[in-house]
Amino acid sequence: MLSLKKNLLAEPFSHIYVERELVGDRRTQEILHRFAHARVIEIGHYKDVFCRPRQHTALQHASQALILARKTGSLIYPGSPVCQNFGNHHFYYTSLCMNCVFDCQYCYLRGMYPSGHLVLFMNLEDYIAELETLLLEHPVYLCISYDTELCALENLHGYVHAFARETERHENLTIEVRTKTSCTQLLRSLPGSSRVIFAFTLSPEEVIRYEKKTPSLQARLEAVREGLDLGHTIRLCFDPMIHVPEWRKAYSRMMETIVKELGEERLRHVFDFSIGSFRISQDYLRALRKSTDSAVVQYPFVNVDGFYQYPPETAEEMENTMTGLLLPYAGRDRIFRWREQI
Amino acid sequence: MIFLQMALYCEARPILQHEAFHAMPPVGRFQRWQTEDMMLTLSGTGQAEAATCAAVTCAMHHPTASDLFVVLGTCAALEGKAEKGRLYRARSIEDLGSGRVFYPDLVLDLGLPEAGLLSGYQELKSQKERVWYRDGRDLPALYDMESAAACAAAGHFFGPHQIVVLRIPSDSGDDAGLVTPERISDMIGQQMDTLDSVFQRLKAFSELLGQESAQVMEEDPAFLEQTEAALRCSASMSLRFRQLVRYACSAGIAYREILERYVQEGLLPVTGRKEGKDLLAQFEKELTR
Structure with missing residues (x-):
């Protein structure tokens, strides 16, 4: 079926939809120049394409179109209760992009969005302006790569660089860049900063097989190693932990690989660690289960206050196991667990 | 199943001859033909006929996740950029009455040149002054009188990845009187090799959609x-x-x-x-x- 798919489907980014008012925009033109062979389709509003009913998100993920749009309304949001806040009171996130070039079967985005196409918002200046208004009131801890994978497309938009520059201009701004990439080029191109946190999501290979198009554990660890050596602030995220067969062995083997690749000394320089077992809002899970029969999604989760998660004793055991694996290399004060913040 | 909707018999004739269709009882005034995996219905010309025909077909046959809805036929070329006699795939269909634009999903690669399609309610010559084309200045622009309504009706039953609009420009509006039924049949007939390859890809895509939906397992x-x-x-x-x-x-x-x-x-x-x-x-x- 894979070859049938490959032969029939359009190449990713073979079509780029552009909101009409952005056609003359400099940044838009720069992006279009990078896709010289793409067919450009002018549209009125990104929702005309992104929010059509009955879309086939799985096929769209395999043949993603790019939609360049302008985001209006509120641009920076308070973090959701299921997000790890790492003890930050003014915890916010922003969506510069909707959807992701990766295709993780368990990803809440598959349940959250009606389309698998990728929307990139071009009005960076508006985001920065709203951020600056917030910064006048209090310090801000901002996750810039939550509903997407910004690092994978940094060459296209340069938004990680742009927000990193903002941390230089504002002492009370810290940003977190969550990634599953092996973004060594990006790390080399930025100076290390205590207020730009690169948060690498690490998973055992047994879980990575559910994360289509993502780099291997090995490749991610190479980027982590280089990031640490370059003086970047690195967070290692074991979140979401996924209940796969023999998960204890899988996570244990992953930890062995991490220690082998990074060494104990580097692990001491990791800023902190995040642990969280899989959880998802009930609405998103309903949509997600319709889109795939993957075992990681069909697991019999339990509903706790509107969020589906593993049964408490299973989740507790998974997170305790991961904490136990980390403790020889990290103090308890550097290990954050989602369950403990609520 | 591929539900193929065309406006005129002269457009359908080369396909009926080529694909070994057999006639089915008409529904109302809509004539129908079928093969193992395609059903061709003639809607007649105009938006109302196209919408009614699409709605009747969909309501009668309850399309599944693997079915496709294809609008095929001739049209007028706008602004001289579209090549007459060539098969185009519409990537946007703008309803000139409501201003609503329908975007079929283009995940299926048909290997065809693409065009923007304006879909109006009158013959082109009588409203040419109203037509101005918005989607991409360098793009071939086409004009018809069925696709907007057919897509609107089919959109209640099919996802945007299941709807395909194919058009062959036969005239520029001003010279529409010169286009005879024989000439239209010839024009479609000359595209039969291309259409054959398009139909093969549509059938393969339908199969792929069937496999994708079968992945959602059902126990006895x-x-x-x-x-x-x-x-x-x-x-x-x-x-x-x-x-x-x-x-x-x-x-x-x-x-x-x-x-x-x-x-x-x-x-x-x-x-x-x-x-x-x-x-x-x-x-x-x-x-x-």
């Missing part, structure tokens, strides 16, 4: 009902049981063996609801350990 309903009765399931227990079965299927766990063991050990059927709940919990534990 009789077996599920039987086991639920043996477990004395309440409505919520049934939902839980079915989710466990679905998980077991997707994880490749031989769950029937577990249930059979319960029967052999005398645990199933249970004698009461409480016992059923306990056994369901045990079943879940065995599946997820």
